[in-house]
Amino acid sequence: MWTAKPMYDNQSPMTWSFACGTWFRTRLRISWLLPLLFVVLCINLKDFSLGIAVGVVFLISTLLHEFGHIFAVRKTGGNGDEILLWPLGGLAAVAPGPSFRSRLLTPAAGPLVNLTLCLIVLIPVLETRYSTDVFYPFEIPVVSLGTAMVPEILAIVFWVNWLLLLINLLPVYPLDGGRILHACLATRWPAETVTNVYLKVGCVVGFIGFLVGMMADSIWVVAISAIVLILNLQESFQMKMGERHDDSFLGYDFSQGYTSLERDEIGAAEKSPGMIQRWRERRQAEKQRQLQERTAEIQVQLDALLEKIQTSGMESLTDAERRQLEQASALYRDKSGPGVE
Numbered sequence: 537m538w539t540a541k542p543m544y545d546n547q548s549p550m551t552w553s554f555a556c557g558t559w560f561r562t563r564l565r566i567s568w569l570l571p572l573l574f575v576v577l578c579i580n581l582k583d584f585s586l587g588i589a590v591g592v593v594f595l596i597s598t599l600l601h602e603f604g605h606i607f608a609v610r611k612t613g614g615n616g617d618e619i620l621l622w623p624l625g626g627l628a629a630v631a632p633g634p635s636f637r638s639r640l641l642t643p644a645a646g647p648l649v650n651l652t653l654c655l656i657v658l659i660p661v662l663e664t665r666y667s668t669d670v671f672y673p674f675e676i677p678v679v680s681l682g683t684a685m686v687p688e689i690l691a692i693v694f695w696v697n698w699l700l701l702l703i704n705l706l707p708v709y710p711l712d713g714g715r716i717l718h719a720c721l722a723t724r725w726p727a728e729t730v731t732n733v734y735l736k737v738g739c740v741v742g743f744i745g746f747l748v749g750m751m752a753d754s755i756w757v758v759a760i761s762a763i764v765l766i767l768n769l770q771e772s773f774q775m776k777m778g779e780r781h782d783d784s785f786l787g788y789d790f791s792q793g794y795t796s797l798e799r800d801e802i803g804a805a806e807k808s809p810g811m812i813q814r815w816r817e818r819r820q821a822e823k824q825r826q827l828q829e830r831t832a833e834i835q836v837q838l839d840a841l842l843e844k845i846q847t848s849g850m851e852s853l854t855d856a857e858r859r860q861l862e863q864a865s866a867l868y869r870d871k872s873g874p875g876v877e
Contacts, residue, residue: 553568560603563617565621577590580755586681589692597653598621598625600649600653601646601647604645605646609633609645612637613634613635613863614631614632614642615826631830640716643713643716647700650697653693653697654698657694666679666691670698673698676692677695679692707741709768710764735772736772738767738768742762
């Protein structure tokens with residue numbers, strides 16, 4: 537489940553961040569740990585200016601990727617209002633609508649943004665001496681940032697977005713490709729069966745990616761594959777222990793395409809709840825508040841439309857009002873309620 541709610545939590549190091557304004561009705565937060573990305577890049581590339589350039593391009597590309605998710609979920613009847621940028625990419629708090637279209641297009645929109653950026657710079661990049669290097673995802677192209685930096689910057693833009701695209705299309709939890717796979721499988725099989733397949737595929741792909749990264753001597757592939765493998769093993773273990781799988785971690789998307797998984801606490805609470813349990817309880821309370829607000833908004837819209845129909849007939853509705861009526865009706869037909877999977 538994706539959830540539209542603030543992701544900031546003082547007790548979670550993953551979400552330690554500061555506000556950076558509101559853009560297109562979306563709150564933007566920056567992780568305090570973000571400088572680690574630039575430190576690692578500069579050390580790994582052994583070039584300060586190149587490390588900074590790659591880091592800046594990565595953050596801008598990730599931000600655009602996240603806005604792709606935000607705009608897609610709003611367009612398809614869902615909610616999205618917050619983005620967090622952190623060292624491994626970004627997290628976008630989104631709650632897709634109940635329709636298959638919303639659950640499919642919301643995760644697909646991020647990779648589509650990266651593909652679009654690749655296509656925009658493809659022709660000028662092919663005319664540079666980096667035309668073959670940029671397609672190799674395991675190693676950052678060795679560019680020289682001299683006085684004429686445009687070809688080099690375009691090469692970095694292509695490589696970064698090509699890498700994000702390939703990572704996001706992996707059909708594993710918690711990446712966007714896994715979300716797409718989950719949405720497609722959920723139309724044919726029960727949720728428990730889908731989740732089992734989903735996590736098994738993630739474990740296999742994570743293990744294979746880890747081996748490939750070791751053989752290719754790529755620290756990035758090893759790191760990403762290790763994260764995928766650990767998260768899928770953790771989810772599989774928790775399912776076997778009887779916890780309900782609720783796919784949202786810290787909000788949504790680990791972004792380059794990292795998606796998000798969040799789970800509700802199941803079973804009796806401990807007498808002295810720990811930090812994680814208290815954090816989950818606060819998130820659950822916030823989720824319930826968002827749900828109530830969403831329900832109230834839909835009810836007001838629906839009442840206004842029904843009153844217009846009673847007064848002037850169905851023919852008086854505009855196309856936009858008809859779509860609004862259909863979305864509201866679909867939300868109420870969904871057993872889980874508006875904005876909840």
